Amino acid sequence: xxxxxxxxxxxxxxxxxxxxxxxxxxxxxxxxxxxxxxxxxxxxxxxxxxxxxxxxxxxxxxxxxxxxxxxxxxxxxxxxxxxxxxxxxxxxxxxxxxxxxxxxxxxxxxxxxxxxxxxxxxxxxxxxxxxxxxxxxxxxxxxxxxxxxxxxxxxxxxxxxxxxxxxxxxxxxxxxxxxxxxxxxxxxxxxxxxxxxxxxxxxxxxxxxxxxxxxxxxxxxxxxxxxxxxxxxxxxxxxxxxxxxxxxxxxxxxxxxxxxxxxxxxxxxxxxxxxxxxxxxxxxxxxxxxxxxxxxxxxxxxxxxxxxxxxxxxxxxxxxxxxxxxxxxxxxxxxxxxxxxxxxxxxxxxxxxxxxxxxxxxxxxxxxxxxxxxxxx
Numbered sequence: 001x002x003x004x005x006x007x008x009x010x011x012x013x014x015x016x017x018x019x020x021x022x023x024x025x026x027x028x029x030x031x032x033x034x035x036x037x038x039x040x041x042x043x044x045x046x047x048x049x050x051x052x053x054x055x056x057x058x059x060x061x062x063x064x065x066x067x068x069x070x071x072x073x074x075x076x077x078x079x080x081x082x083x084x085x086x087x088x089x090x091x092x093x094x095x096x097x098x099x100x101x102x103x104x105x106x107x108x109x110x111x112x113x114x115x116x117x118x119x120x121x122x123x124x125x126x127x128x129x130x131x132x133x134x135x136x137x138x139x140x141x142x143x144x145x146x147x148x149x150x151x152x153x154x155x156x157x158x159x160x161x162x163x164x165x166x167x168x169x170x171x172x173x174x175x176x177x178x179x180x181x182x183x184x185x186x187x188x189x190x191x192x193x194x195x196x197x198x199x200x201x202x203x204x205x206x207x208x209x210x211x212x213x214x215x216x217x218x219x220x221x222x223x224x225x226x227x228x229x230x231x232x233x234x235x236x237x238x239x240x241x242x243x244x245x246x247x248x249x250x251x252x253x254x255x256x257x258x259x260x261x262x263x264x265x266x267x268x269x270x271x272x273x274x275x276x277x278x279x280x281x282x283x284x285x286x287x288x289x290x291x292x293x294x295x296x297x298x299x300x301x302x303x304x305x306x307x308x309x310x311x312x313x314x315x316x317x318x319x320x321x322x323x324x325x326x327x328x329x330x331x332x333x334x335x336x337x338x339x340x341x342x343x344x345x346x347x348x349x350x351x352x353x354x355x356x357x358x359x360x361x362x363x364x365x366x367x368x369x370x371x372x373x374x375x376x377x
Contacts, residue, residue, distance in 0.1 A: 004030040012037060012071075022156070031342070047322065061375075073360070081109055084112040129152075141154075224238050235288070
């Protein structure tokens with residue numbers, strides 16, 4: 001039994017990598033029935049494939065006309081789809097939006113790409129780092145010496161999967177009101193640019209410099225940065241507001257009068273060095289005992305092994321273990337219709353018959369797909 005606020009929503013996901021599967025995971029975690037169309041002969045079902053959890057897999061040979069027709073029939077019954085191929089691939093398969101929306105006018109056709117469906121780079125290959133590079137985001141993140149890729153959180157997952165999930169939900173709400181679906185052109189470069197809205201505003205106001213580690217939020221300010229402790233571990237300090245900054249000075253025992261000039265950028269490097277010297281006198285655990293859970297705006301920097309064990313994460317059950325793999329629990333949380341992990345990552349083709357049957361295929365239709373070789377079960 002599926003559970004969550006999106007229970008009853010039907011999504012077809014064409015198998016891909018990165019942001020597409022993560023978007024499918026988000027929707028599934030909140031209750032959507034996500035059927036993933038996989039290519040015959042592929043592999044899947046590993047417990048560590050966390051972003052593939054909670055779906056059902058139908059394995060089809062998309063070179064087969066029968067398989068293409070089966071995809072069209074699935075999309076006839078869907079509220080939305082997720083596809084992450086380069087522009088034009090779905091059209092060449094006979095599954096482009098013109099064909100699909102003519103059959104199901106209420107469908108919301110979600111397209112995930114790095115550069116978007118149009119533009120001079122639309123057909124170029126790329127990865128997260130490239131997509132955020134042209135938005136200003138990558139330039140702003142890193143050390144004095146070089147930009148540093150912030151994992152693939154900003155492009156793939158923040159600018160991509162989350163924007164596609166948001167776009168699909170907005171489109172589906174509109175379709176239910178008007179009976180008219182549409183195409184959602186979700187480019188990771190567009191999403192990453194949108195995530196930079198505040199910083200473009202700050203630049204326009206003259207309070208953001210286009211130089212790394214010279215600004216309040218990029219490690220330039222001594223009161224918003226990371227510091228190494230005596231045991232080699234690190235802590236994060238974000239004491240921006242004056243009352244929080246005053247508490248930081250109290251907790252660290254700092255009485256140097258220069259620290260009263262909190263926003264004097266000319267002395268930030270010197271204050272940073274002085275604060276670093278103070279933090280280096282104690283272990284991470286000692287500083288956590290002194291500042292953890294206070295209004296200093298402090299947290300220890302934990303690795304992937306230790307993060308699930310932090311008392312706050314334990315109390316909120318932020319992480320769960322499924323089939324021996326520790327992974328994030330569904331988010332966000334709902335008071336009446338909480339989400340859940342609907343199932344493990346599926347083996348490719350594990351639900352070819354059952355999912356098709358649940359979505360309106362007759363036994364004869366399923367048998368014909370098997371006989372033609374279009375369907376693997």
